[in-house]
Amino acid sequence: PRKFFVGGNFKMNGTIKSIKAIVDNLNQANLDSNVEVVVAPPALYLLLVRDSLKAQIEVAAQNVYDQPDGAFTGEISAHQLGDSNITWTILGHSERRTLLGESDAVVSSKTKYALDNGLGVIWCCGETLEQREASLTVAVVTGQLASLKETLGTDAAAWAKVVIAYEPIWAIGTGKVATTEQAQEVHAAIRNWLSDKVSPAVAEATRILYGGSVNEKNCKDLAKQADIDGFLVGGASLKPGFVEIVNCNL
Template sequence: MPRQFFVGGNFKMNGVRQSITDIVKNLNSAKLDSTTEVVISPPALYLTLTRELADPKIGVAAQNVFDKPNGAFTGEISVEQLKDTSINWAVIGHSERRVILKESDEFIARKVKAAVDGGVSVIFCIGETLEEREANKTIEVVTRQLNAAAKELSKEQWAKVVIAYEPVWAIGTGKVATTEQAQEVHAAIRKWLGETISAQAADDVRVIYGGSVSEKNCRELATQPDVDGFLVGGASLKPAFVDIINARI
């Protein structure tokens, strides 16, 4: 079976009760591609509000989760707490946490494992900086990030993971990887899945693209054979997010 197209919306640290309510109501009333899986990720404070308001067919993701089940970890959220509030997805490894908060590949991999072990599906973000791109280290970097997760997950657990390739130099900059650049890296990730995890994982695991995705560039990107969807930042806060969800219609 073909992989189901997937579009995630990462609100980051944006929105208040009213604006998030408006975004969710707009999605509920819009005609969305029924063959596309949609997951939105509001700030933690509004997770339960979003889950209560959103149509059941729209998934809701936390923007982070901790790798320990409970305890003296001020400010963190556990997998159990997500499950308890019907939040079944988490965005893990976003470059803003890797770069700004200095989260290591190993720490991120442990969080991915904790989420999957606890029944929470993961949008697992990987990607290279501009310096790494210019040094021709893109594949080396994403492979290193993937290998860290491979040490933690069983082959079967990759079925609960969506890999989001997000070149750091394209996030929030207006710069977008060309369709050829995106496809090249996505194909390399799929090759890695086949060689490192399993042939089934290579066939089944969705690899989505993130980095200044908009209603203007999404349709061309969606035509690439190894681009299975998008992780959208700023554009997910706007009505045009519907156009990105419907990129293949």
């Protein structure tokens, strides 16, 4: 059985004050112990969050570079994250792919580097509205996955540290959540693809998260779908209702 996983992606939001309030709220909450919870604050606040958040909750960066150190102005390395007790990173988020121009090749290289250096990776994929309307959803998502597989191969140990987040771009920050059927259909396609191209064991073990306008109201029905193993939550992770999303199976 796959352990349910709920990630909170704060994106470029928060202040010292508001992030301390989020941490206090999470520290006081009774969280379902069957759920792996990971929060991803902006880089500037990673240490503040790691030092003040209870150990039950893990902390992720929102990005990491694929070199150990050196002249890479503005970047942070996997070594530096490890040194700071940050155990996860998000990679391949659509906002970085579109706004920062990260290609499949860049995302795959960063993913490999992060895994080789001990980080878990929340690896994101998803289609635009135009691609969905052209019935290209599964082709786009499996194309992104194929690039990742080129780098990771069929190594089950590497895949075990990857969590896949399916985030349809049209559902991110729009309030337009995918229907349970739309999400389940893509999640099942991702799992089939993994089974065919990587291995049935990796397909069975890999957590596939849904992301895009998840909130405390729509999470319960989504969580009941056979191939939805958790969520990557944006806006709602900044609010007290995030606890209800973590506890959606109770």
